[in-house]
Amino acid sequence: MQQYDIVIIGGGPAGLAAGIKAKEEGIDNILIIERDNKLGGILNQCIHNGFGLHTFKEELTGPEYAQRFIDKAVYMKIPYKLNTMVIDISNDKKITAVNDKDGIMEIQAKAIVLAMGCRERPRGAINIPGSRCAGIYSAGTAQKFVNIEGYMPGKEVVILGSGDIGLIMARRMTFEGSKVKAVVEVMPYSGGLKRNIVQCLDDYDIPLKLSYTVTNIKGKERVEGVTIAKVDKNRKPIKGTEEFISCDTVLLSVGLIPENDLSKKAGVNLSNVTSGAFVNESLQTSVEGIFACGNVLHVHDLVDNVTLESMNAGINAAEYVRGKRFENRGMEIVPSKGVRYTVPTYINAENVEKSIDVRFRVGDVFENSYISVYFGDIREMHIKKSILTPGEMETIKISKDMLVKHSDCKKIDIIVERG
Template sequence: MKQYDMIIIGGGPAGLAAAIKAKESGVNDLIIIERDRELGGILNQCIHNGFGLHTFKEELTGPEYASRFIDRVKELEIPYMLNTMVLDINEHKVVTSVNSKEGILEMKAKTIILAMGCRERPRGAINIPGSRCAGIYSAGTAQKFVNLEGLMPGREVVILGSGDIGLIMARRMTLEGAKVKAVVEIMDYSSGLKRNIVQCLDDFDIPLMLSHTVISIKGKDRLEGVTIAKVDVNRKPIEGTEKYIPCDTLLLSVGLIPENELSEKAKVRLSKITGGPEVNESYETNIEGIFACGNVLHVHDLVDNVTKESYNAAKNATRYLSYERCKKRVIEVKVSNGVRYTVPKYINTYKVEDSIDVFFRVDNVYKNKAIAVYFDEKKEILRKKRILTPGEMESVRLTKDMFESNKDCKIIKLCVE
C-alpha cells in the first residue's frame, strides 16, 4: 500500500489551489487524484469571462484561470493521477481508487483534502411529469456540448431554473444562434448573481419568468414543447395560468449538490442544509485529519472564493501534519431569522490568530436589513445591507478581540434583523 502525507481528491480549482498551497508550505509527499482526463475541473468548459478578479486582479475565462494553477502544479512538480476514480475512503484515511492502467489502487494518507466539487440536480429530483423524450439536458451538460464538443443541443430553448449556469447558458445559446424563449424560475427571486441576470438576460431581451415552473413536457421521440404555469406561495401550480411554449430543448438549472458519497463512506458528518461536511475553523471535518474545501463543502458563487478557502484548508492540513496541536474551546455557530447556514460551523477559539471569516447564505431576498452577530446575548456586529439575496454568498469577520472579550461564550448566532 502506497503511503502519502497528503492525498487531495479532485483536480478542479479547489484541489489545485490546495495542492499548490500545501507544496509551498513544505509538504512534498502529496498527490492529486482526478477522475477526468485532464486537470481543471468544471472551469475547462466555462469559457465565459469574469474569473480571477479577486485572485489575479484581472478578468479571465475559466480555462485561463485553471491554466494558471495547472502551470503552477507542473512547475512545483506536484504528482497527479488522471482518469482515476476514487471508490472508497475510510475513517482510517485509506483511499481506494481504480484506473485502466494500474487497476485497483490502495493508498494510505496522513491527511486527506476533499475537493470533489458538486454535480447538477437531475430531472428526477424535481418530478416533472411527461415523457422521457430527447432534448432535455442539465445546463452543465449543454455547456459541455457547446463549449467543448462543438455540438448544439437544440434551436428553440426553454431554461428551467435561474442558477448561474442556466443564466450563462441562456446567453451562450443565444450567441450560437438559438432562440431562448424564457428562463422559468419557481421562486419569486433569481438564484443567480445580479450581474449574470443583467449581462445574460437583460442584455439579450430574454424574459425571466419568476414564480413559474414547468408542469408538463410534450414530445415522444424529441421534445416538442413545455407547459408552464404560475405558482402560489406554496409553489403549487395555479389553475388557469397555464401557457404552452413550443421548443425542442429544455435545459435544467435547478441546483447543485456537493459530491459527498465518498465523504459519507469516511463517516464524515454532513450538513442537512448544504449537503457538504460540517467543518471547524480549520476546514477540518469531524474525522481528524480529513479536510474539505470548495464546492464539495458548500456551493460557491465565485471561484476566487473557492481558491481562498482551499488555501486555508491546505494551510491547516499542513499544520496538522506537523503535529501542531493546541488547546480546545469550541463554540458552535448557530443561525436563525433568515440565515440558512454558516461555514465554519464550529470555531476553536484558541486557533483564531487575528480574525476568522464566517461565510453564509440567506434564505430569501431582504431589502434594507442588517446582519447581526451575537456572542450569547451580546450583539457584537450589526452590519446594514441594502439587499441580501440567496444567490450571493455573504461573510462576516470575527476578530480575536471579540473572542477575548467573550471568554465564557457558549454560542455564536447569526441572523437577519
C-alpha cells in the same frame, strides 16, 4: 500500500489551490487524484470571462484561470493521477482508488483534503411530468456539448431554474444562434448573481418568469414544448395560469449538490442544508485529519472564494501533518432568522490568528436589513445591507479579539434583522 502525507481528492480549482499551498508550506509528499483526463475541473468548460478579478486582479476565462494553477502545480512538481476514480475512503484515512494503468490501489494518507466539487440536480429529483423524450439536458451538460464537443443541443430553448449556470447558458445559446424563449424560476427571486441576470438575460431581452414552473413536457421523439404555470406561496401550480411554450430543448438549472458520497464512506458528518460537511475554523470535518473545501463543502458563486478557502485547507492540512491537532468542537455558530447555514460551523479561538471569514447564504430576499452577530445576548456586529438575496453568498469577518472577549460563550448567533 502507497504512503503520502497529503492526498487531495479532486484536481479542479479547489484541489489545485490546496495542493499548491500545502507544497508551499513545506509538504513534499502530496498526491492529487482526478477522475477526469485533465486537471482544471469544471472550469475547463466555462469559457466565459469573469474569473480571477479578486485572485489575479484581472478578468480571465475559466480555462485561463485553471491553467494558471495547473502550470504552478506542474512547476512545483506536485504528483497527480488522472483518469483515477476513488471508490472508498475509511475514517483512518485509507483510500482505495482505481485506474487502467495501476489497477486497484490502496493509499494511506496522513491527511486528506476533499475537493470533489458538486454535481447538478437531475430531472428525476424534481419530478417534472411529461414524456421521456430527447432534448432535455442539465445546463452543465449543454455547456459541455457547446463549449467542448462542438454540438448544439437545440434551436428553441426553455430553461428551468435561474442558477448561474442556467443564466450563463441562456446567453451562450443565444450567441450560438438559438432562441431562448424563457428562463422559468419557481421562486420569487433568481438563484443566480445579479450581474448574471443583467449580463445574460436583460442585455439580450430574455424573459425571466419568476414564481413559475414547468408543469408538463410535451413530445414523443423530441421535445415539442413545455407547459408552464404560475405558483402560489407554497410553490404549487395555480390552475388557470397555464401557458404553452413551443421549444425543442429544455435545460435544467435546478441546483447543485456537493459530491459527498466518499465523505459519507469516511464517516464525515454532513449538513442537511448544504449537503456538505460540518467543519471547524480550520476546515477540518468531523473526522480528524480530513479537510474539505470548495464546492464539495458548500456551493460557491465565485471561484476566487473557492481558491481562498482551499488555500486555507492546504495550510491546515500541512500543519496537521506536522503534528498540530484541531479540535472538532468549539464555539458553535447558529444560523437562524433568515440565515440558512454558515461555514464554518465551529470556531476554536486559539486557531484564529487575526480574524476568520464566515460565509453564509440567506433564505429569502431582504431589503434594508442588517446582518447581526450575537455572542449570547450581546450584539457585537450590526452590518447594514441594502439587499440580501439567496443567490449571493455573504461573508463577515469575526476578529480574534471578539472571540477572546467572549471566550466563555458557547454559541454565536448570526441572524438577519429588519431595519
